[in-house]
Amino acid sequence: EWQSTCQLSLIAAPGILWFLMFAYIPMFGFILAFKDFNYAQGILGSRWIGLDNFRFVFESNDAVRIFRNTVLYNAAFIVLDNILGIACALALDSMSKKRHVKFYQTCLFLPYFISWVVVGYIMQALCSHEFGLLNTLLKRLRLNGVQWYNETKPWPAIIIFAHLWKNVGFKTLVYYGSVIGIDNQLFEAAKIDGAGILTRARVVIFPHMRGILLLMAIRQIIGVFQVMEQPLMMTGGGPNNASITIALQTYKYAFEYYKMHYSLALSTVTFCLLLILTVIYAFAERRIDQ
Numbered sequence: 001e002w003q004s005t006c007q008l009s010l011i012a013a014p015g016i017l018w019f020l021m022f023a024y025i026p027m028f029g030f031i032l033a034f035k036d037f038n039y040a041q042g043i044l045g046s047r048w049i050g051l052d053n054f055r056f057v058f059e060s061n062d063a064v065r066i067f068r069n070t071v072l073y074n075a076a077f078i079v080l081d082n083i084l085g086i087a088c089a090l091a092l093d094s095m096s097k098k099r100h101v102k103f104y105q106t107c108l109f110l111p112y113f114i115s116w117v118v119v120g121y122i123m124q125a126l127c128s129h130e131f132g133l134l135n136t137l138l139k140r141l142r143l144n145g146v147q148w149y150n151e152t153k154p155w156p157a158i159i160i161f162a163h164l165w166k167n168v169g170f171k172t173l174v175y176y177g178s179v180i181g182i183d184n185q186l187f188e189a190a191k192i193d194g195a196g197i198l199t200r201a202r203v204v205i206f207p208h209m210r211g212i213l214l215l216m217a218i219r220q221i222i223g224v225f226q227v228m229e230q231p232l233m234m235t236g237g238g239p240n241n242a243s244i245t246i247a248l249q250t251y252k253y254a255f256e257y258y259k260m261h262y263s264l265a266l267s268t269v270t271f272c273l274l275l276i277l278t279v280i281y282a283f284a285e286r287r288i289d290q
Contacts, residue, residue: 030271033264046261053265062241062249069156070245073227076160077167078220082213084164085171090201092172093179105176108169119162120233127158149235152242159230159243171216178212179205218281225270246270 028043033053035046057063088108095101126133127148135145148154182204190200206213228247231237237244237252246266253263 029260030264030268032261033268035261037259037261039258053261054269057262057265057269062244065241066244066246066249069243070225070227070247073156073159073230073245074220074223077163077227078217080160080164081167081171081220082217084168085175086209086213088168088172089175089179090205092176105169105173108172110169111166112170114166116166116229116233119166119230123158123162123234150239152239155235155239155243159234162234163230174212174216175209178209182208214284218277218284222274222277222281225273 032043032046034048034050035043036049036052037043037046041047092101092104095104124132127135129135129145129147129149132148134148138145186204187200190204195203225246227245228251231243231245231248232251235243237248247270250263250266250270253259253266
């Protein structure tokens with residue numbers, strides 16, 4: 001037994017060391033949220049300033065926009081992701097030929113593996129003012145081209161569309177797996193009673209999917225404060241901070257403005273909010289299991 005324990009400990013050691021080095025030890029840096037960080041003086045030598053960094057973060061000109069964009073983007077992601085995922089899952093389930101199901105599954109799921117870096121380049125190819133596909137089509141129609149990267153209004157819709165194109169396939173796969181796990185006798189009984197597709201979905205499918213729907217929604221809510229890749233790769237937070245989010249602003253404070261103390265202050269706020277949401281998620285998961 002002792003030898004078995006040692007062997008398992010050796011196997012787990014690299015993973016434990018990785019987490020210690022890159023996850024737990026860096027957490028010591030959160031004290032920068034309460035300091036006026038100076039690179040020459042270091043973490044321990046920098047001056048303590050209390051809650052001034054938090055005051056700066058919340059009183060900055062873009063504070064309201066940052067939190068508003070983060071909440072609105074994720075509200076759209078949560079609602080549209082789940083609606084389209086369920087609709088596509090029901091559409092796949094209604095197909096009689098399995099080869100058609102496999103083909104559409106592949107088409108829907110393939111964008112999920114595409115990096116946001118690649119998606120950003122695709123957006124540049126579409127929206128470039130001089131050589132973009134959209135402006136080329138507009139010029140062919142004898143219409144004036146649009147300077148997409150200077151317009152603030154289209155980008156929230158473009159980012160939401162790109163997110164849905166990339167992620168709906170994953171939601172569809174999850175929900176389709178839940179749908180095909182429902183006993184066929186329930187569907188047959190509903191058909192005998194004259195229930196149509198929408199009625200079968202309301203009476204049979206949704207009650208059996210309630211658990212997975214709740215868990216997926218809560219997982220997305222926890223990810224509310226982690227939206228960074230989409231706006232970073234597509235707009236860099238612009239134009240005019242129209243697509244800035246909490247996670248992206250944290251990145252900008254640290255690696256563009258080199259204000260680590262502001263970045264850590266915003267990260268600390270994010271951590272506290274995520275901790276609350278994680279507790280809610282754990283509580284909801286326990287209730288579902290019961």
